[in-house]
Amino acid sequence: AQSVTQPDIHITVSEGASLELRCNYSYGATPYLFWYVQSPGQGLQLLLKYFSGDTLVQGIKGFEAEFKRSQSSFNLRKPSVHWSDAAEYFCAVGANYNTDKLIFGTGTRLQVFP
Amino acid sequence: GAVVSQHPSRVICKSGTSVKIECRSLDFQATTMFWYRQFPKQSLMLMATSNEGSKATYEQGVEKDKFLINHASLTLSTLTVTSAHPEDSSFYICSARAQSNNSPLHFGNGTRLTVT
Numbered sequence: 114a115q116s117v118t119q120p121d122i123h124i125t126v127s128e129g130a131s132l133e134l135r136c137n138y139s140y141g142a143t144p145y146l147f148w149y150v151q152s153p154g155q156g157l158q159l160l161l162k163y164f165s166g167d168t169l170v171q172g173i174k175g176f177e178a179e180f181k182r183s184q185s186s187f188n189l190r191k192p193s194v195h196w197s198d199a200a201e202y203f204c205a206v207g208a209n210y211n212t213d214k215l216i217f218g219t220g221t222r223l224q225v226f227p
Numbered sequence: 228g229a230v231v232s233q234h235p236s237r238v239i240c241k242s243g244t245s246v247k248i249e250c251r252s253l254d255f256q257a258t259t260m261f262w263y264r265q266f267p268k269q270s271l272m273l274m275a276t277s278n279e280g281s282k283a284t285y286e287q288g289v290e291k292d293k294f295l296i297n298h299a300s301l302t303l304s305t306l307t308v309t310s311a312h313p314e315d316s317s318f319y320i321c322s323a324r325a326q327s328n329n330s331p332l333h334f335g336n337g338t339r340l341t342v343t
Contacts, residue, residue: 158333217270
């Protein structure tokens with residue numbers, strides 16, 4: 114069965130510091146992977162996605178993620194965090210791009226200190 | 228870009244009453260919409276898939292008689308929580324997908340339901 118694990122429930126970084134949010138997935142075939150961001154009381158915004166090709170994908174707001182099949186990981190990174198990046202981040206896996214059923218991780222709450 | 232609008236953003240109701248939540252695709256037609264539920268500090272769990280003109284498909288463990296879904300047009304799906312109880316208090320989020328191939332999911336801003 115598909116599953117997504119985000120090991121870090123809460124991460125705190127200083128503004129300007131680098132960031133890496135971890136995501137591990139379990140899926141038999143090549144997964145379709147997504148990162149979403151959710152601000153308090155808001156819906157989800159897609160940051161980036163991976164389907165195939167280059168394993169390093171660029172997203173919005175300066176985020177990138179790298180697909181590593183050998184590690185079943187799809188970690189999200191940003192070289193320099195801004196205070197506005199404080200939010201909840203969800204990794205998700207789908208059977209295909211048009212999947213009806215995204216499986217979400219439990220999320221990582223990012224707090225940014227000035 | 229594509230926008231999904233959810234209404235209301237917040238609602239408080241008394242136990243035993245019913246609440247309707249609307250999900251609209253504003254600039255595209257959505258043959259399929261999805262309803263998720265998010266408990267505090269937890270992830271989103273898919274409740275059901277709403278298909279225009281046909282019955283919704285519910286995930287295992289979701290009571291279809293309690294969470295009524297109607298997708299009467301290509302731009303509107305509604306979720307009605309019937310006979311609400313305090314344990315139904317949650318954050319409900321919808322998403323929609325356009326008709327074209329490889330279209331992404333667009334999420335609404337969610338509805339915070341509090342049942343007193």
